[in-house]
Amino acid sequence: MVKYVGPSLDATFSALADPTRRAIVARLGEADPSRGVSVGELAEPFDISPPAISKHLRVLEHAGMLTQQRDGRVRRCRLDPKPINEASQWIEHHRQFWNHQLDALAGFLENAGGDDAGFGIDSNGPGEEGGP
Amino acid sequence: MVKYVGPSLDATFSALADPTRRAIVARLGEADPSRGVSVGELAEPFDISPPAISKHLRVLEHAGMLTQQRDGRVRRCRLDPKPINEASQWIEHHRQFWNHQLDALAGFLENAGGDDAGFGIDSNGPGEEGGP
DNA sequence: CATACACTTAACCATATGGTTAAGTATGTA
DNA sequence: TACATACTTAACCATATGGTTAAGTGTATG
Numbered sequence: 001m002v003k004y005v006g007p008s009l010d011a012t013f014s015a016l017a018d019p020t021r022r023a024i025v026a027r028l029g030e031a032d033p034s035r036g037v038s039v040g041e042l043a044e045p046f047d048i049s050p051p052a053i054s055k056h057l058r059v060l061e062h063a064g065m066l067t068q069q070r071d072g073r074v075r076r077c078r079l080d081p082k083p084i085n086e087a088s089q090w091i092e093h094h095r096q097f098w099n100h101q102l103d104a105l106a107g108f109l110e111n112a113g114g115d116d117a118g119f120g121i122d123s124n125g126p127g128e129e130g131g132p
Numbered sequence: 133m134v135k136y137v138g139p140s141l142d143a144t145f146s147a148l149a150d151p152t153r154r155a156i157v158a159r160l161g162e163a164d165p166s167r168g169v170s171v172g173e174l175a176e177p178f179d180i181s182p183p184a185i186s187k188h189l190r191v192l193e194h195a196g197m198l199t200q201q202r203d204g205r206v207r208r209c210r211l212d213p214k215p216i217n218e219a220s221q222w223i224e225h226h227r228q229f230w231n232h233q234l235d236a237l238a239g240f241l242e243n244a245g246g247d248d249a250g251f252g253i254d255s256n257g258p259g260e261e262g263g264p
Numbered sequence: 265c266a267t268a269c270a271c272t273t274a275a276c277c278a279t280a281t282g283g284t285t286a287a288g289t290a291t292g293t294a
Numbered sequence: 295t296a297c298a299t300a301c302t303t304a305a306c307c308a309t310a311t312g313g314t315t316a317a318g319t320g321t322a323t324g
Binding site: 014018020048049051052055056059070072073074 | 281282283284285290291292
């Protein structure tokens with residue numbers, strides 16, 4: 001009945017919900033993928049302990065967003081963009097509906113004269129900035 | 133030092149991390165925004181208790197994604213797409229980097245002959261399906 | 265006015281999350 | 295071989311999350 005997409009979206013959005021992990025993801029995205037980024041380099045901007053970083057990396061790894069490989073005694077991390085692409089697809093898919101709905105709502109408010117429906121909807125800026 | 137974007141991205145991604153909440157968001161997106169969707173209608177597809185639904189709605193509300201208004205004894209819910217648009221922007225912004233990186237990696241693998249670097253990267257499908 | 269309806273709030277429970285310190289493991293180096 | 299480096303694992307703690315049942319709260323209706 002309820003369309004269940006699978007555990008990956010859960011894991012991906014959950015992974016992105018933490019600012020430390022988003023910063024890690026951002027850093028990985030900016031890095032040279034042939035080199036990867038060592039765990040130490042990833043940890044450097046934060047003043048949390050190595051185990052905390054290790055846990056964050058495991059969360060990202062469990063979500064399929066990060067792969068590690070040993071290179072001597074450092075571990076080089078790289079992004080796998082597939083899960084985030086799926087998350088992006090989910091959002092973009094539904095944004096189609098939302099944008100449609102906002103149009104419909106705008107029409108409705110116009111017909112109602114804006115008096116009967118004080119909804120406080122603001123169909124502002126970013127609605128189209130990232131979209132097709 | 134670490135660019136802190138604010139609590140809203142945390143709350144938005146966290147809200148989207150739960151399948152029940154994603155289904156609620158999807159349902160709200162498909163609904164007529166002039167009508168809204170009552171809490172009971174939202175709860176109907178799930179076999180969890182009303183308080184559980186109420187909590188999910190509060191999470192969405194706290195993330196700024198949902199607004200409620202009383203209409204008699206029902207509460208009509210509507211989406212506010214702004215937070216999800218911001219989340220979408222975050223993802224799309226970083227996807228630019230990732231796509232760039234994947235290109236760079238492809239070049240690297242080509243130069244390396246694909247033997248020295250068994251990275252297991254799959255630069256597959258959805259990378260461009262949702263984008264502009 | 266009394267009762268049913270559509271919820272929410274309160275209290276509670278189990279598990280997950282994000283952090284810590286302490287101890288272990290694997291690799292490079294003196 | 296011994297030691298330092300770069301982590302991870304284990305154990306623990308506080309708080310958050312997702313669920314429950316029981317008890318409110320506000321509104322329609324007999």
